[in-house]
Amino acid sequence: xxxxxxxFLKTLCNALSEGSIYALIAxxxxxxxxxxxxxxxxxxxxxxxxxxxxxxxxxxxxxxLLAVIPLSMLVCAGLGLFLDTVAYKPLRKSTRLAxxxxxxxxxxxxxxxxQLITPNxxxxxxxTTATVVGEEKVEAxxxxxxxxxxxxxxxxxxxxxxxxxxxxxxxxxxWRIKAGTDPVTVWLPRDAVKIEQGLPDxxxxxxxxxxxxxxxxxxDVDGEPAISIFRLPLKDVLVWITAFAMMGGxxxxxxxxxxxxxxxxxxxxxxxxxxMGVNVNRVIAFTFMVGSAMAAVAGxxxxxxxxxxxxxxxxxxxxVIAFAAAVLGGIGHLKGALVGAMLLGFASSFWQGYANWGLxxxxxxxxxxxxxxxxxxxxFLVMIVVIVFRPYGLLGRAGADRA
Amino acid sequence: xxKLLRNDWAxxxxxxxxxxxxxxxxxxxxxxxxxxxxxVQVLLTIMIYMIFGVGLNIVIGYTGLLDLGYASFMAMGAIxxxxxxxxTLQPEGETLQVPLDDLxxxxxxxxxxxxxxxxxxxxxxxxxxGYDVVSGAEAVIAAKQAEGETGGxxxxxxSVQPYAGLVLPVGQKMAKGSHPFxxxxxxxxxxxxxxxxxxxxxxxxxxPTLRLTGDYYAIVTLGIAEIVYLVIQNEGWLTGxxxxxxxxxxxxxxxxxxxxxxxxGKIWLFNFYYVVLAALLFAFVFSKRLELSRLGRSxxxxxxDEVAAMASGIDVKKAKMLAFLASGFLGxxxxxxxxxxxxxxxxxxxxxxxSIIVVCFLVFGGMGTIRGALLGAAALQGLAEFLRLLADxxxxxxxxxxxxxxxxxxxNEARMLIYGLMLVLLMRFRPQGILPPRAGSDPPxxxxxxxxxxxxxxxxxxxxxx
Numbered sequence: 001x002x003x004x005x006x007x008f009l010k011t012l013c014n015a016l017s018e019g020s021i022y023a024l025i026a027x028x029x030x031x032x033x034x035x036x037x038x039x040x041x042x043x044x045x046x047x048x049x050x051x052x053x054x055x056x057x058x059x060x061x062x063x064x065l066l067a068v069i070p071l072s073m074l075v076c077a078g079l080g081l082f083l084d085t086v087a088y089k090p091l092r093k094s095t096r097l098a099x100x101x102x103x104x105x106x107x108x109x110x111x112x113x114x115q116l117i118t119p120n121x122x123x124x125x126x127x128t129t130a131t132v133v134g135e136e137k138v139e140a141x142x143x144x145x146x147x148x149x150x151x152x153x154x155x156x157x158x159x160x161x162x163x164x165x166x167x168x169x170x171x172x173x174x175w176r177i178k179a180g181t182d183p184v185t186v187w188l189p190r191d192a193v194k195i196e197q198g199l200p201d202x203x204x205x206x207x208x209x210x211x212x213x214x215x216x217x218x219x220d221v222d223g224e225p226a227i228s229i230f231r232l233p234l235k236d237v238l239v240w241i242t243a244f245a246m247m248g249g250x251x252x253x254x255x256x257x258x259x260x261x262x263x264x265x266x267x268x269x270x271x272x273x274x275x276m277g278v279n280v281n282r283v284i285a286f287t288f289m290v291g292s293a294m295a296a297v298a299g300x301x302x303x304x305x306x307x308x309x310x311x312x313x314x315x316x317x318x319x320v321i322a323f324a325a326a327v328l329g330g331i332g333h334l335k336g337a338l339v340g341a342m343l344l345g346f347a348s349s350f351w352q353g354y355a356n357w358g359l360x361x362x363x364x365x366x367x368x369x370x371x372x373x374x375x376x377x378x379x380f381l382v383m384i385v386v387i388v389f390r391p392y393g394l395l396g397r398a399g400a401d402r403a
Numbered sequence: 404x405x406k407l408l409r410n411d412w413a414x415x416x417x418x419x420x421x422x423x424x425x426x427x428x429x430x431x432x433x434x435x436x437x438x439x440x441x442x443v444q445v446l447l448t449i450m451i452y453m454i455f456g457v458g459l460n461i462v463i464g465y466t467g468l469l470d471l472g473y474a475s476f477m478a479m480g481a482i483x484x485x486x487x488x489x490x491t492l493q494p495e496g497e498t499l500q501v502p503l504d505d506l507x508x509x510x511x512x513x514x515x516x517x518x519x520x521x522x523x524x525x526x527x528x529x530x531x532x533g534y535d536v537v538s539g540a541e542a543v544i545a546a547k548q549a550e551g552e553t554g555g556x557x558x559x560x561x562s563v564q565p566y567a568g569l570v571l572p573v574g575q576k577m578a579k580g581s582h583p584f585x586x587x588x589x590x591x592x593x594x595x596x597x598x599x600x601x602x603x604x605x606x607x608x609x610x611p612t613l614r615l616t617g618d619y620y621a622i623v624t625l626g627i628a629e630i631v632y633l634v635i636q637n638e639g640w641l642t643g644x645x646x647x648x649x650x651x652x653x654x655x656x657x658x659x660x661x662x663x664x665x666x667x668g669k670i671w672l673f674n675f676y677y678v679v680l681a682a683l684l685f686a687f688v689f690s691k692r693l694e695l696s697r698l699g700r701s702x703x704x705x706x707x708d709e710v711a712a713m714a715s716g717i718d719v720k721k722a723k724m725l726a727f728l729a730s731g732f733l734g735x736x737x738x739x740x741x742x743x744x745x746x747x748x749x750x751x752x753x754x755x756x757x758s759i760i761v762v763c764f765l766v767f768g769g770m771g772t773i774r775g776a777l778l779g780a781a782a783l784q785g786l787a788e789f790l791r792l793l794a795d796x797x798x799x800x801x802x803x804x805x806x807x808x809x810x811x812x813x814x815n816e817a818r819m820l821i822y823g824l825m826l827v828l829l830m831r832f833r834p835q836g837i838l839p840p841r842a843g844s845d846p847p848x849x850x851x852x853x854x855x856x857x858x859x860x861x862x863x864x865x866x867x868x869x
Binding site (some may be wrong): 038087091094095096098099100101105106107108109110112113115116316324370373383384388 | 629637
């Protein structure tokens with residue numbers, strides 16, 4: 001049987017990226033559950049807000065990507081602290097069911113607030129664009145100078161801006177003034193133009209390397225041997241590196257620092273830890289903040305990798321699947337969250353890539369049946385099977401807490 | 404007074420009186436309603452959600468398991484009823500004319516590689532798009548090519564044979580009189596089928612979740628509900644997919660001789676209203692009887708402590724299974740009635756938010772009591788309908804006598820926010836709900852105490868014989 005290796009590598013690359021993003025969300029679930037035994041239902045919404053904030057900072061405020069990451073981590077850490085202080089801290093002594101219902105409530109609240117603020121879908125544009133705002137028509141100048149003679153009036157339209165650092169008041173915009181003519185660079189007043197930053201070309205389109213394989217014979221085009229090319233996008237490499245660096249940093253934080261030791265102590269036994277002088281409430285708040293900051297990074301990576309679909313419900317599926325990943329790896333284990341997330345990322349991506357192919361090979365005559373929308377269903381199925389048969393997860397020990 | 408507040412029957416009486424008072428008037432009195440047509444629709448929704456609340460209360464309130472997947476039952480009941488109403492029995496060999504454009508071929512059939520389809524054209528109707536060609540693709544391709552050559556000025560039809568067996572309708576609809584589910588009895592049978600299907604699904608879902616409690620049970624039911632949602636969304640041949648199954652005057656059954664197409668459906672609506680009210684009464688009595696039965700006591704024991712219940716000789720597995728079954732049955736009945744109220748059943752019925760709404764009712768009213776479910780459904784569903792009105796600036800302007808250019812309105816999205824706030828605040832300040840059950844059971848009344856004092860046999864007797 002011939003294998004389309006280019007397609008296979010593409011699926012593999014998507015699987016790794018998806019798994020990295022789930023892993024960053026899953027650590028938040030697993031750390032919180034490890035300490036206070038709460039499924040923080042609102043964690044998916046923290047991820048959603050991380051993506052929203054980073055897109056807003058990047059597109060509307062035009063901050064560089066390296067500034068966006070720490071800023072939205074900070075925002076989400078604050079959100080995590082808020083969630084813990086306002087919603088969960090008063091319920092420490094009540095039943096776990098009450099805490100879970102509160103978490104569901106917080107999730108609804110965060111979704112509702114975001115929906116009220118941004119009713120429209122947001123997407124990360126792949127191009128930087130300039131749009132005339134405010135007036136219907138704005139006079140464009142030939143040179144960036146106040147009082148220079150007007151070239152034409154331009155309508156609200158989108159075009160690529162050429163910003164000139166030496167002149168703060170005007171923005172050069174490459175505009176097609178008449179249909180059919182070559183675009184010319186005209187200068188518009190800075191406050192008449194709204195610039196939406198897109199991903200830099202280097203990041204958006206660059207390819208780290210490419211490999212060509214001989215494609216399976218039946219896909220020959222015009223008698224020439226078809227090749228299947230795999231291009232490794234820079235985006236994906238960035239996602240992997242960031243995710244693994246974050247996970248590594250988290251591992252060091254938990255294993256090597258004093259607060260990490262306190263977190264581990266609280267996970268083992270809160271009462272004893274408090275007797276040893278650990279401020280349990282502060283540790284729990286810190287855990288929420290770290291977990292939420294990780295979710296924010298996941299949100300940024302998602303918006304870089306996918307670029308679209310950023311709206312108030314986006315946190316729900318990744319949230320549930322990341323929880324499934326945390327359970328799959330053994331809830332309470334950082335390494336388990338990584339392993340579980342990678343497994344589910346692979347399950348989801350390879351299901352999308354190969355489920356139809358498998359069905360058509362195994363069941364002849366299954367014609368138009370499309371199985372690819374069921375990738376999340378497959379993840380949920382994995383979660384259910386794990387919870388039912390091995391509730392302590394792959395890396396967990398039997399006899400550990402199973403809710 | 405507080406004793407009356409904690410009496411389920413008193414609450415049922417209050418709601419029944421309200422529903423009868425504000426419901427549609429009988430045909431003899433001119434069919435109007437005090438609250439208007441919109442009000443009647445709101446009352447119908449509230450009653451149906453009360454059935455859902457009572458059904459879910461069996462699992463959440465009595466047995467103490469947080470079920471986050473009740474929307475699956477609501478949707479499945481609705482789909483069974485809506486699907487059953489549009490279902491027809493097609494005899495073999497009958498032919499009918501179908502527009503050529505509505506015939507759909509798969510990729511394999513278009514290339515005629517997988518199976519060269521000679522012979523008569525057999526089609527199967529899908530509610531979301533036209534007709535799937537089951538066999539005979541060759542003739543369809545030939546006809547389509549011929550149409551392309553002649554220019555296709557007028558829509559051409561092709562004579563096809565419907566796929567034999569019980570299928571969704573092909574071409575002409577059956578006359579209502581001859582439809583198996585078109586009459587009152589047929590509809591009740593269909594409702595029963597919906598209940599049984601959902602009860603069976605409840606038991607099926609119980610198999611993997613039997614050993615689970617607490618938040619793992621919640622998350623597994625959520626996962627199963629998501630799988631059901633994805634199946635309903637993607638299996639268009641069965642559920643209509645994203646477009647859903649639509650019911651119209653032709654397919655909505657007659658109720659007690661009233662047809663929805665006659666006299667703007669007023670008499671039908673009156674009959675339907677009282678059918679729903681009867682179903683609510685049934686759900687209440689069913690649930691109340693269960694609560695007071697031996698089974699209800701074992702549920703309470705499981706809720707208090709599963710291990711202790713097991714040690715006391717309660718068959719925990721059987722009791723839980725029966726709870727899933729009873730809850731699913733009521734969900735199916737309610738869903739079936741909801742299908743007639745909505746007239747369009749889509750996958751949106753199976754969303755997680757729908758489950759969470761019903762959980763909100765129970766949390767609001769107080770988990771574990773039927774009165775809580777009734778009160779929660781009435782208060783929160785009423786609130787939701789009021790918010791829907793508030794979302795309309797015209798209505799706000801007219802009702803509150805605001806200036807003519809007022810655009811004041813609360814956006815529809817606020818509903819989710821308000822439900823979330825309510826959950827959080829209730830859990831923080833009154834986790835037992837508005838009308839909580841008493842710790843233990845209700846205290847005995849004075850009459851009961853007097854009767855017990857008069858009784859010769861002691862209340863407890865060592866040795867078992869009482």
